[in-house]
Every structure is written in structure tokens, then in C-alpha cells.
Amino acid sequence: MGFPVIDSHCHIAGPEYADDLKAVVGRARDAGLVHAMVILAADDEPELRRAADVVAQWPEVRFAIGVHPHAAGKYSAGVDGAVRDVDAAIAAQPLTRGLGEIGLDYHYDLSPRDVQQQVFARQIELARARRLPIVIHTREAESDTFAILAETAAADVGGVFHCFTGDLAMAHRALDAGFHLSLAGIVTFPRAVELHEVARLVPLDRLLIETDSPFLSPVPYRGKRNEPARVVQVAEAVARLRGEATEVVATAAGDNFRRLFNP
Numbered sequence: 001m002g003f004p005v006i007d008s009h010c011h012i013a014g015p016e017y018a019d020d021l022k023a024v025v026g027r028a029r030d031a032g033l034v035h036a037m038v039i040l041a042a043d044d045e046p047e048l049r050r051a052a053d054v055v056a057q058w059p060e061v062r063f064a065i066g067v068h069p070h071a072a073g074k075y076s077a078g079v080d081g082a083v084r085d086v087d088a089a090i091a092a093q094p095l096t097r098g099l100g101e102i103g104l105d106y107h108y109d110l111s112p113r114d115v116q117q118q119v120f121a122r123q124i125e126l127a128r129a130r131r132l133p134i135v136i137h138t139r140e141a142e143s144d145t146f147a148i149l150a151e152t153a154a155a156d157v158g159g160v161f162h163c164f165t166g167d168l169a170m171a172h173r174a175l176d177a178g179f180h181l182s183l184a185g186i187v188t189f190p191r192a193v194e195l196h197e198v199a200r201l202v203p204l205d206r207l208l209i210e211t212d213s214p215f216l217s218p219v220p221y222r223g224k225r226n227e228p229a230r231v232v233q234v235a236e237a238v239a240r241l242r243g244e245a246t247e248v249v250a251t252a253a254g255d256n257f258r259r260l261f262n263p
């Protein structure tokens with residue numbers, strides 16, 4: 001790539017990269033990546049520790065830290081514990097630029113829904129106190145997600161719906177509420193027709209692109225471990241759908257990333 005690209009959401013401090021992180025970062029640099037937002041789970045001590053290895057290999061990375069809805073159930077006995085863990089992890093990581101990923105996941109339902117809701121809402125309050133934008137994960141939980149965003153006045157905290165997979169109506173709703181939409185490798189799938197419409201609709205100044213590595217490898221790598229370099233395929237797919245140059249999409253997404261996260 002002759003222009004800079006940013007992966008706005010990946011999990012490269014995860015155990016999947018323990019053996020070849022250096023090579024993964026090398027391929028990312030070769031592909032033109034200048035930043036990546038690395039998501040850390042506040043309840044995952046080993047992952048928080050491995051963040052230092054990631055910075056050693058790639059000093060330009062920044063972090064978002066939060067309790068994922070899948071992990072919210074760990075705090076069923078008291079959601080204060082989730083807020084304490086996130087606050088402590090943020091305090092310990094000076095490269096933190098976002099709070100997340102946080103939200104609701106009713107597809108997998110790995111945590112009780114009422115606990116997911118409380119942990120989500122409380123982390124939005126923490127994001128406000130910490131002046132950090134939020135990284136939202138939401139799946140099959142649209143109405144509760146927007147209800148909590150409204151109750152907590154999260155629009156003025158700001159943030160992004162990561163790996164957006166909603167329909168056009170939900171995209172409008174998220175944009176109207178002032179949030180960014182981030183598109184991942186699913187947009188490269190031929191059958192993701194509604195998401196293709198979303199890719200055409202998002203204003204250029206609200207668009208982010210991501211890999212969500214190690215998940216969601218784009219075509220032609222489907223089913224393999226994903227990595228940040230492949231955000232290029234996401235940029236290319238979005239550009240093709242919009243009838244714009246890949247450079248235009250990558251540059252806009254980069255500008256939005258800098259404006260939102262102040263890396």
C-alpha cells in the first residue's frame with residue numbers, strides 16, 4: 001500500500017499471537033499500517049500483561065480496555081468489581097485511548113442479560129469520568145443497547161459501533177445518535193448484502209475499518225486466524241462498494257480514528 005491504513009479494532013495481545021507476534025506486526029507494517037487499536041479484556045490478567053510485548057514490537061499501538069459482555073457474568077455478585085477492574089487496568093496502561101469493548105451480546109448469552117446491562121451502563125459512566133470514547137459490541141440486542149446509550153447520555157462520550165453488522169435502520173439510528181460505524185471483514189462476504197448497503201450509506205467522516213483479529217478473516221482468508229494486515233482487504237471492499245479509491249476510504253478512516261481516539 002502506498003498510503004497509511006489503521007486497524008481500529010484487534011485483539012493481538014491474545015494468546016493466538018504468542019508465538020509469532022513479531023511476524024504479524026511485520027506484515028502489518030509492510031501492508032501500510034500506522035496504528036492499531038488493540039482491545040484488552042480488563043478481567044484477563046495474562047492479556048493485560050502481554051500488552052507490554054505488543055508495545056515492544058509496535059510502539060504505535062493504542063489500547064481500549066473494558067469488560068466484554070461475554071465476561072460480564074464474572075461480576076454477577078457485584079458489578080462494582082467490573083468498574084474497579086477496568087479503572088485499575090486503564091490506570092496501569094498509559095496508552096489507553098478508549099473504553100471497550102463493552103455492550104450487550106444476546107446471541108451467545110454467555111452472561112445474564114441484566115448483568116450485561118449493568119456492566120455496560122456502569123462502564124459508560126466510567127468512560128465519561130475518564131474522558132474516553134467507548135467501543136461498543138452489540139449483537140441481537142439493538143433496542144436494549146440504544147436504551148442504555150440514551151439513559152447514560154453516551155452520545156456525548158462518543159464512540160464506535162465496532163464490527164457493525166446491523167441493518168440499514170440500525171445504521172441510521174447509530175449515526176443519528178452521533179456514533180461512528182466500524183466495518184470488519186464480513187463486508188467482504190458476497191452474501192452480506194445488507195451490510196454492503198450500510199457500507200455505501202456511512203458518511204465518510206463516520207467510517208472506521210477494522211479486522212477484529214483473530215476473528216472474521218476477510219475473503220480470501222475466511223476461516224483462518226485473522227491479523228491486522230488484512231484491514232487492507234476491508235478497505236478495498238468498502239471502497240469497491242462505494243465506488244471510491246481505496247486510498248480515499250483508508251485516509252478518511254484514519255482521519256476519523258485520530259479525531260475519535262486522539263492516539
Ligand SMILES: [Zn+2]
Binds near residue numbers: 137162
Ligand atoms: Zn466485539
Ligand SMILES: [Zn+2]
Binds near residue numbers: 009010011039212
Ligand atoms: Zn473485538
